[in-house]
Amino acid sequence: MTSRLEELIAELCPNGVEYKKIGDIADVSIGLATSVTKYKRDSGVLLLHNSDIQQGRIELKNIEHIDDSFAKKNSSKLLRKNDIITIHTGDVGTSAVITDEYAGSIGFTTITSRIKDFNQVYPYYLCTYFNSHKCKIDIRKMTISDRSNLNQKDFIKIQVPVPPLEVQREIVRILDNFTELTAELTAELTARKKQYEYYRDTLLTFNDNNPLRSLISRYCPNGVEYKKIGDIATLSRGKVMSKSFINDNSGEYPVYSSQTENNGQFGAISTYMFDGKYVTWTTDGANAGTVFYRDGKFSVTNVCGVIDISDCQVDTKYVYYALTIHAKNYVSSGMGNAKLMSNVMSKVTIPVPPLGVQRQIVQILDRFDALCNDLTQGLPAEIEARRKQYEYYRDQLLTFKRA
Secondary structure (H helix, E strand, C coil): CCHHHHHHHHHHCCCCECEEEHHHHEEEEECECCCCHHHEECCCEEEECHHHEECCEECCCCCEEECHHHHHHCHHHECCCCCEEECCECCCCCEEECCHHHCCCEEECCEEEEECCCCCCCHHHHHHHHCCHHHHHHHHCCEECCCCEECHHHHCCCEEECCCHHHHHHHHHHHHHHHHHHHHHHHHHHHHHHHHHHHHHHHCCCCCCCCCHHHHHHHCCCCCEEEEHHHHEEEEECECCCHHHHHHCEEEEEEECCCCHHHHEEEEECCCCEEEEEEEEECECCCCCCEEEEEEEEEEECCEEEEEECCCCCCHHHHHHHHHHHHHHHCECHHHCCECCHHHHCCCEEEECCHHHHHHHHHHHHHHHHHHHCCCCHHHHHHHHHHHHHHHHHHHHCCCCEC
């Protein structure tokens, strides 16, 4: 803790800090909760999804707009500058402050916290607390089912330490310095990921621009065959697993669900449903269509699908890489809830070159993937170290003696 912060705490709150319920310091509401499919337009009011919310920032996954007149009818849900937008389904609790850039947009099944008195609460402080380990623990205790739906009535009961405004601002300033240290590294890694995505898309597009075109023309001179997932694999889904079930059967084997945080892992139990190489995907929710490669013993919940390759001439990891491109194109957002169910996944069509070409593509993409995502080396490792350092100091700075 810096001396400046220590001085402020000693001067302004020497006897401790008051804790207040979220509902007492902010007006909390849910964004649009009905289907908006028929109101989507090429331009209009920007629609923010749960998947667009990252810790402390907005990152648009897909830019979508809704009709101005429909948004006007729901004007009470329009976001204002300094509102805090929070994930309601998925990685619940993750939050960002609405800046000028996103003021006037509208959230879809997101949570909005609008501070009642800015002389008492600094929005960036409250957002930082929402993202803290302590707050995430409180939130996860009250989420509904393995899909992690956060009930608004429970959310407003969570208690937040509210020190004097000067202390809040100083905490945010200190943590901003940590964030700035990683900005350059993150920008470099983002550029590297874009390069990876370019090579992935090029390698999986079988035309004259493919770097392996000579190999491809030798093995498949008449072109590459396209096949449906259902023709090369067996598809299944998991079963409902409550948090209490996982706690009662705690063990070493991961349980994967609909979330994407922590590699999609929801928990770990003492038994397993699958053993081997598979592709899993999120069947519904904000992350529908997201795919993962699995190798080992694991289980899945009912909102997670499993692809078991049955064709001996098809490489499982190749299918994973192909689906990172093609699966999202089959996601349906009807009735306001994105879905990619087994009957649709079975119809997803991907290029299937000879096995030797598949393995060559996998070998190349594995190297790129390691450079971008391996937390044990290079930029990812350094960024991960900085992230852990930030989280440690954030949680330390947000721990107060109760008044």
